[in-house]
Amino acid sequence: MPRENNLYSSTNDLLRILHHNMNLMFVIRRRKGQFYCSFLSGKLKEQLELPDIMPSTDQEFNPEFLSLQNSKLTQAFTGKEITYRHHFHNHYLYTMLSPVIKDGEVIEVVGTTIDITSFEKSEQQIEFMATHDILTKLPNRQKLLDDLDRMIHNNQHEKPKAIMICDLDRLKNVNDTLGQFAGDQVITLIADRLKENVQETCSVYRLGGDEFVIVIDQEVADVKAFAEQILQVVRQPIIISKHDFYMTATIGICCMNEKACKTEDYINRASVAVHYGKVQGGNRISEYTNEKSKQYNELILLESDIRKAFKFNEFTLSYQPKVDVHTNEIVGVEALIRWEHGKKGKIPPSLFIPIAEEIGMIDQIGEWVLREACKQFVRWQESGANPVMVAVNISAVELQHPDFLSRVKQIIKETGMDPNYLEIEITENSVMQNTEECIEMMNELRSMGVSLSIDDFGTGYSSMGYLQKFPINYLKIDQSFIKELFEESGSAEIIKAMIQLGHTFGLKVVAEGVEGEQILSFIRNQKCDYYQGYFYSKPLEADLIEEKLLAFS
Template sequence: MIINPIDRAIHASKSNDLKTWLATISHQVDIPINVLTELKAYINNNQINQQISKVFQLLIMNEKGYITYIDEGFCCHLGYQIDELLHHHYRILHAGVHSEGFYQDMWQTIKNGDVWRGDICTSSKSKGMFWYRACIIPFVVEADGQKSFAVFRTDISDVKRYDKLLIENLDDDYRRVFSHLVNLTFRVQRHNESGFYAFRMFEGKLAHKVLELVNDAEGETVDSVFYNHRDHSIRSHFDQAFEGKEVTFKHRHKTLSLFTMLTPLYENGQVIEVIGSSIDITSLEKAEEKVKELEYYDSLTKLPNRTKFRKDLQHLVETPNIGGFAVLFCDIDRLKYINDTLGETIGDQVIEIISQRVNNKLADYGVLYRYGGDEFSLIIHTDIKIAKQISEQLLSEIKKPIAIQGNEFFVTTSIGASYYQLDAWSSRELINHASISVHYCKINGRNSSFFYSSKMDKIYNDMLLIEVDIRKALQNNEFKLFYQPQIDVLSEKVIGLEALIRWNHPLKGAIPPSTFIPLAEESGLITQIGEWVIREACQQFMIWRVKGYQPLRIAVNVSAIELQRFDFADKVAIIINETEMDPAYLEFEITENSVMQNTEDCIKTMNTLRKMGISLSIDDFGTGYSSFGYLKKFPINYLKIDQSFIRSALTEASSAEIVKAMIQLAHNFDLKVVAEGVEEANILSLLRDHHCDYYQGYFYSKPLPIEQLETTVLCKTTNY
């Protein structure tokens, strides 16, 4: 069937005669005779004598309700262009007046092959209301056997004036209600041939906000807010809705985030329109982004956090052909004591500075995460050789001096690492092995980096067991003090004793301090051990006093953790008061590194101890930072040269020169020098030549228990 000739026949005819007009249509279009018969009967029954072109408006629709022909007069009457109605569903003309039952009865009638007659209210493009008396005549096109329906309409708006006014008022109320809704409501129809979608309604407060954005953008229409024919992801949502599914989706339009629901509207078992409803979720999206930021990013450093690290790591191991990469755990050594002494604000600044330093060194090799507290984690995409080089560079970068609010101190770090496809094949193994490596690093002196090896497993397990045993040892009094004599180089007389802790485990036997002291520091038990050592040494001094032995200065090692505690000096004062120890015979040996970590506060504590009458010495001098500029600020009495220099002084000229320089340096600061680890007469001779003051080592005596010390070293006196 050819549709366009109908329009041409109507407008080409100059006759006002109904019979001539019908004959023209019949000649141009193959319409069955019953169509003409029904049409004549309808016209005669209604006694229409006006001009055909003014009285009748014709459209033809297929059995699915899509308009396949519409005359120009009908379009003009409603304010449409022909292409705005052609191939759209006839529902585009619904005014929302009639019930669904009204249209169901109409379709049932014409699908049964009967003619339907009635009055229909139709909406114009400008949303005006027009009443038509309509006659719908079914017919079959012989060419393809498809059923179609010819709709003849006559405008009876004048007759329905009152109804029209009432409906328009109701429609105004309806739109007024919709305009006050917060959400946006719209209606969508689909073009039957092109598949393009047309939006028929756009109401609600949100509509005004959206329309403002549309008006501000050149070339945009209301349709483009929700539907872009080139955007296949959005198109698929509308396609699904017209397939009968309820669809929800989120999308952005400029500054707005919208959540939209599409609900299909059925007629005669098919979707002929979709109703859409949208809400503004912009503030919700921002809140979700904030929640996501809190979930995956650290608020202090803005680095991705532990949760993000684990998620990213899991994604990496699940990615095919990802290749090798390293996972590093980087613990800031003793950050807790910076927080305790300087406050958490300074501690937070330290964390920020360290994170910046690490990020600068990491460059493009990987990602840095704030794992939590004093710990960072890193994922480095490179081979293991370069990963080890980067870890060493991180150590050097981190331990550079830090100056905050007049405080200058040094911070070190312990780094443990594992390598994917070398020692671990899952995220759990990577994390576990890197964690074991960190702990291994800490018990081996900190300020270093270790990549995981299988031997660490046993060491780590033993370490956990020993930590439990340390707690029991404190309760069961399993620790003992041995004492090593300190000798005057010139007179060969014993001038002091160094108290050294020993542990004879009831089942495991002797456990050296090099094994359990780092574990005690790591677990925080070192403060209890340190307090026990000081108290035990003071009590033993008083016992020897009662026994009548000549008083000797007793040196006690103090860990960096103890020295940096704000209440350390107070606890020492309590012990001295309780034991009645003479502080003039008490000496604290402090490692060089411990005072360099938090210099200013350490100096304050040292000054407090000196005022109490306690002597101070720098232990293991030469193995740490060797900051001579700070050395003159320390309120110390003695400088102890590390045994590594003493033992190699005879075989390495450089070590001999270092020892000589250290002795001269100490004397320039009016300090006495103690050489550790003297085991040979030749070494003692060298020390004498360089005017060293004191020494200790196996050449004179190893550390001795109390009983043996009393019988071989101590001398009784009646003058004390």
């Protein structure tokens, strides 16, 4: 192949090639501390609408742009090669400055500028996708954490007043009815409503699923009033596929006045508050407290275990004998649920019953206890033992269930239980809720032959009025009074008054928590009818109770 010693026959050819180059080529010289352009060429010059001859003044350029250029050129004239990104006329540019050195002195700087607008926009799109929710275009969880971290730790003046999680209630119903697409429409619509209705100083994020987060600024005077406004926004009707929907939400609030180890701790606290609002029925506002945090940890650990307990037959019943004060014979038993966890051992009812109430499992547990106690009564009868009263505790939640009466009737029928030996124990506070409904329900139970007792008497309202109104049979003095009989001044007089009060209204009185002969002697002298407690026996398994009943028979 023949060699060419000179590729370009003239300087004009070189200039023509540079002019058709896609980039911007330029040469900068400096005279008396001023920079001036001695050469400017390339197609990018036309795209940037630069003149063939650069103006002698700087008036046509943005001051910020000029400041950046002067700074970079000053560095280049020290002999350093400089590269940098900058923005000019809606273009993102990448510029390289190469100093030309002669006799140890920089005589000029040769520059090349590349248009990286498409690359920059792609980067911005990738950044947006990494920090924003695709469906709602709201900032996502990662963006929330980054923003909170900046606001909390870098600038105390920007620290938010509170964090609010807004969790949509029963979105699953929309998904199940109209499909996932309709559910996405609901989420998008709610996101738009939140963006439109929050104050400019507050920020909205999508945490994930059906959860949104609002970071509340210090300028918001009343956080709870603001939360109520958000609930009203969510409650507005939604029309999708010609169907009207009325959504509700549960809001959890974490105020930022308490320090946290990590930024995410604030979000977790708001989540705890939301969870409590959910188990209480949703459609409400719940604010985080330390007490809720402690209970939440127990809830998380035991919630799924409670559901599994039925599957693994971990629930059992023990029976606390109710004994005649004068004859010391068993006249009845109280059915008490026990939980033998497969890995954690015995878990006391005082721990798991409140959790069962919060997660909506108490109805199922209560029904199981009632059915098992009735079955056991029948088994004792079949063994030849004399029948005794079987008492079952009923929670306030169960008592207010519309199907409670029909459920009791059905269990009596299925098990063959004699209702005349069934006793239902109700706490003071539970009977004081929905008083008229309770009276009607209790009268119906009495008409069936079921006996009723007020449990833990003295710990609630202690009103004499309801003792006349309610059709009850037994009054059970709470064990806290019995145990303090000889320890607290006045306890003896209180117990005397309770026994007399019960007898005045024609009720049989039961003392709970009797653990010594001295206490038994005292209540016997006061004409108390029955007692329960470890002095006679701790709660026993069904077969041990059967032995005692057969012995008396």
